[in-house]
Amino acid sequence: MPSQELELLESHACFAGRMERYQHHSRQCRSPMRFSIFIPAHGADETLPVLTFLAGLTCNEETFMIKAGAQRYAAELGLILLAPDTSPRHTGIAGEDDEWDFGTGAGFYLDATAAPWDAHYRMFSYVTDELPALIARHFPVQGKAQGICGHSMGGHGALVCGLRKSGQYQSISAFAPVSAPSQTPWGQKAFSRYLGADTGQWQAYDSLALLQEKAGQSHPPILIDQGRADPFLEVELKTEYLEALNDPRLTLRWHDLYDHSYFFISSFVSDHLAFHARHLGAVRRLDPHHVR
Numbered sequence: 001m002p003s004q005e006l007e008l009l010e011s012h013a014c015f016a017g018r019m020e021r022y023q024h025h026s027r028q029c030r031s032p033m034r035f036s037i038f039i040p041a042h043g044a045d046e047t048l049p050v051l052t053f054l055a056g057l058t059c060n061e062e063t064f065m066i067k068a069g070a071q072r073y074a075a076e077l078g079l080i081l082l083a084p085d086t087s088p089r090h091t092g093i094a095g096e097d098d099e100w101d102f103g104t105g106a107g108f109y110l111d112a113t114a115a116p117w118d119a120h121y122r123m124f125s126y127v128t129d130e131l132p133a134l135i136a137r138h139f140p141v142q143g144k145a146q147g148i149c150g151h152s153m154g155g156h157g158a159l160v161c162g163l164r165k166s167g168q169y170q171s172i173s174a175f176a177p178v179s180a181p182s183q184t185p186w187g188q189k190a191f192s193r194y195l196g197a198d199t200g201q202w203q204a205y206d207s208l209a210l211l212q213e214k215a216g217q218s219h220p221p222i223l224i225d226q227g228r229a230d231p232f233l234e235v236e237l238k239t240e241y242l243e244a245l246n247d248p249r250l251t252l253r254w255h256d257l258y259d260h261s262y263f264f265i266s267s268f269v270s271d272h273l274a275f276h277a278r279h280l281g282a283v284r285r286l287d288p289h290h291v292r
């Protein structure tokens with residue numbers, strides 16, 4: 001149960017479970033961080049797999065939970081949903097709020113190595129290490145069962161976290177991911193400032209490069225959905241680069257007419273949750289209001 005380590009900001013009944021939002025001090029980011037969590041109804045000794053969702057540019061820890069409509073499916077499938085914020089906030093770094101695609105709301109899920117960002121922008125370690133450990137201390141999570149999913153910048157984050165920590169995550173999925181950030185404007189802007197000018201250092205956070213490196217090796221199964229009417233596809237996402245890898249562990253589905261919005265995400269989110277539930281061994285409830 002949450003303690004002094006966690007400050008509860010809000011708590012609501014939702015599909016027979018709880019929808020909650022917390023703030024805590026992050027030792028990685030050296031700042032307060034916020035996250036949202038949906039916990040399905042569960043038995044007293046029951047533990048559940050966790051699916052982490054990483055949101056995109058300009059979003060925060062509330063966006064996915066408010067807009068994607070995922071709680072209904074998570075309740076049925078018996079999956080905990082965890083949504084961290086997209087960056088540290090109010091760090092005092094000069095210029096952190098000046099641009100919508102860099103700094104606040106745009107942490108790119110990496111550990112910055114260039115000053116001044118390296119003092120606070122440590123979202124990779126926060127998402128893959130500090131936050132899962134914190135959640136395990138306070139919520140009924142099944143030790144080894146974790147999946148990771150994300151949208152756009154968060155799709156990049158999910159792929160990078162899942163591929164780099166492939167012993168930790170059993171399944172990876174993404175909606176409209178930034179797929180080759182070393183080669184596209186949002187990614188180049190972020191990486192040059194968070195990681196410095198040496199593009200060799202960028203490859204550790206580039207999904208395309210990581211998948212090329214892993215060619216022929218095993219990695220967690222990946223599901224990606226991409227809309228063909230997404231205005232960012234051509235310049236920023238380059239999802240077709242991932243398709244060209246012909247990776248047998250990667251399923252990429254194209255959808256005519258769908259754009260980059262949460263209306264697209266909410267149209268396919270049930271498939272993503274079912275995919276993760278299958279790989280995480282979640283136990284389906286015929287009635288989400290049923291407690292074993």
Ligand SMILES: N[C@@H](CCC(=O)N[C@@H](CS)C(=O)NCC(=O)O)C(=O)O
Pocket residue numbers: 055056057058059063067100151152153260261262
């Ligand atoms: N602010 C940008 C758009 C940023 C954007 O599309 N963000 C995506 C993630 S990359 C998002 O999910 N936005 C929040 C939302 O749609 O609710 C613009 O105006 O062009």
